[in-house]
Amino acid sequence: MLLNQFLLLAAVLFCVGVYGVIVRRNGVLVLMSIELILNAVNINLVAFGTSAGLAGQVFALFVITVAAAEVGVGLAIVLLIYRNRRSIDLDELSELKG
């Protein structure tokens, strides 16, 4: 198996995830897109790690851990937003508008 096929797959997933982050309005969907990105990164890690022992896999494990934590906190924030504004449309969150 070529290394490239895994890497390309990861690249595609990554780009789709980036598209999703940019385009999606719903906060939860954005978080999902972020998950796509993270998983693409994981594939990369493991694919590269095959030639160097278990370092890739260990790191991928840590990534999963962090991703879980992140999703937890992220959803808590989304809930808060929902509670405050009765909607989680990210387009409405423009307090930083200059």
Add this chain to the structure above:
Amino acid sequence: MLDKVWIIPALPALGFLLTLCFGKRLGPSRAHFIGIPIVGVAFVLALVTAGQWMARDGALDERGAVSDIQQSCSREATTISSGGAAAGDGTANEGSTAEGGTGGDVVSAAPEATRAAESGGGTEELTRPVIRCLSWWHSGPLQFDIGTQLDGMAVLLLVVVTTISLLVHVYSSDYVNGDRRYTHYFAFLSLFTASMLFFVLAENTLQMMVGWELVGVCSFALIGHWWEEKPNSDAALKAFLTNRVGDVGLMIGVIVLFFAAGQNFSIYDINVMANNGRINHTLLLVSSCCLIAAVMSKSGQFILHTWLPDAMAGPTPVSALIHAATMVVAGIYMVGRLYPVFFHGLSIAGSSINLLAVVGSVTAVFGALLAFVQKDIKKVLAYSTVSQLGFMVTALGVGAWTAALFHLFTHAFFKAGLFLGAGSLSHSCGHSFDMVEDMGGMRKVMPRTFWTFVVGTLSLAGIFPLAGFWSKDEILAGTGGLGNAATGSYYFAFIMLLVAAAFTAAYMTRTIWYAFYGEYRGHGHPHENGSRITVPLVILAVLGAIAGFANLPGVLTFEHLVEPVGAYFPGHEQGLVHADFNLAVAILSTLAAVGGGLFSYLYYFRRSFKPLEGFSGRNRVAHAGKTLLENKYYLDKLYTDIIVGSIKKPIAAAAYWVNQHVIDGVVNGAGKGAVVAGKFVYEKVDQLLVDGAVNGVGSVAESSGGELRRFQTGHVQQYAALFFAAAALLCGVFVLILG
């Protein structure tokens, strides 16, 4: 003392400074305690100098004559003395000396000395003038010196000036007592004395000019001593400005001589060069004419004499000192000093008429005429001075140099005596000088004044054996008018001077009648004055009587002491002939004087010519003549109204026009232009350009900010998009270009 003769003018100058600084502190009317001792010392030193001069031995050659000239002073003298050695060796060729031209001079000088020894039957000593100077300023080849030239005529004037100044100082301490500006008066008297002495001792023409101007300034200050009354300040200004007119001539003359003599100011050099034909005759003529203009103004010759009678507005001692004895003779002295210039320039030898003689003769007569119609005694004496100065100038013009200086000498004494006598009269007649209205019968009340005045009058009229007779007679003889031996044959001058002599006696007799005889017509209580006034009168009367014996014919002490002999003065070869005593001339002059005096005596004292009284009232010609004299030949009117007025009115109008239209036009135009420019700058430059730029910058910033602000949407996803795009771009750059 002959070397250090500069001390004599320095002392009164010091006196001036001391009086200015400390005079007031001595107390009111006590400033003379500084002035009198200092002038006294100067007088003593002048006598010492005279004594030393008279005691000198003369040397027989030019070398000796120039040995008393300091090396740095006279360039001619140094070259002569360097060439003198060669001539003394007998080599007379031009190539033997470094300066061939001066070698020729020495050759001519040495034979002159021997010739002088042969003629006249006695050893004629060459005059050794003592010339000392120090270099004041160097400018390339140009050298300005300041120094003293002491010879016979300088010694003469030193004695005369210091004597009269001392007597006037003593007289003034009584006459001006209690005056509002006593200290100031004495300060200026000292300054005048110093200036006159400085002028007399001048070694070069530039210094002479400085002295000339200084005495003019002192005259101005002293005439206008009581300047609070406008006529006095007017008189002072008139004196100064009229002198200024002549000073232009002086300046031009000095400049012409400077260049003619090879850029040399030294009087000795100019004289030597003029006397030896090394200066172009035309240049000598031109400079003579210019200098004659200066003489006309300073010495009150006709046309420019108008200031002298008005100068009588000053205090009487000032008139005695300045306008009788000393300052007015500055012109005479200047001509005498630079005599070769005039002698050769006007070709005095062998002529029968020249400018100097004409000017002098006319002045003598016209001045005397004006004295007849004066009621103010000082004005009579002023016109008399004008007339006598005319005598002196005529004497110089006919080549009787010694006669002129001798007359200067005697005239100083008796004229000063007459002026001080007039002052004495006025001092006791309520300070008025009007002899017709306020005097009369003074001979009983003021005997000393009367007798000194009479002695002075007789001397002035030229009655034997008083001083005026000898000096006036010498002048008349010097004209050569009766065909006697003289430098030329000046018939016109002779006749005019005779007439003037007759007039002199006549108007002086008239004055004595009005002042001293008849009934007292004034309103005061006249009395004889104190000794500080009468003693100088007596001294001057005595001097005025006996001064003539200094130059008795045959003995001629005065001539031997004063007249220079040498390369720098015209002698026999140049045609200067000393006229001997001529009995015919003497008798004629005495007859003229006596005749004039007698006529006046009979008219006034004896009232013999009753039909003639009031003649000018009846006869139209006589009336016109009297009006002409009373208006002083309308000369004042000519000067003030016609000449000055016609210049000043159009010039003033033109200047006003220029001021209003040109200058104000420029100024207003500048202002208007500034306004227009300002408006333009405001509207176009400031509003459009500058504000436009400033506003433009602001609006650009605003719009660009507004554009840039659109990136700040506040939407995090947009930020993420930008971020990822940038990262992709960067990676692309790294991979594609740098990879």
Add this chain to the structure above:
Amino acid sequence: MTAAMLAASFDVPANVAFGIVAALMIFSAVRVVTTTNVVHAALHLVVVLAGVGVNFLLLQAEFLAITQFLIYIGAIVVLFLFGIMLTRAEIGKHSGLDNSRRGVGVIVGLMLLAVLSYSLLRSFKGVHLTFGGSVSADNTRAVSDEIFSTYLIPFEVASVMLLAALIGAIVLARKD
């Protein structure tokens, strides 16, 4: 059989499996970001995550695969579904789940893809996977050995971080 033969005989079915799974994953990923149904998006995400797990298996990271299935699909997706529920997302199709930046997103995505694929294809052309080191039959043991020896500190840090995240999430989301 030698390792190479084993590897070689492993190849063809592996590649086929990979291909199928990859296609599925890509399709599902695209559906995640384009579907108008939120729940469908979550379900598609499940497919993607599962595919990632299968990839891990293909890459002989068994422990990781199990972890992936367990945590990602088992916990995180459930979390997502709870989140969808709690935020009252509309059940069913809902238009307007995309904002106005579709064009920008496409461009950015394509840019990234271009750069990445270009560099990957250039750099790793023809590189075969080498399962370096011994192909351990017991992957779990090996991984845990690694974690608790070499990567002990990161492990502890990760634990603390999880604790912090837990507390933080609770604090944020509690009602008071």
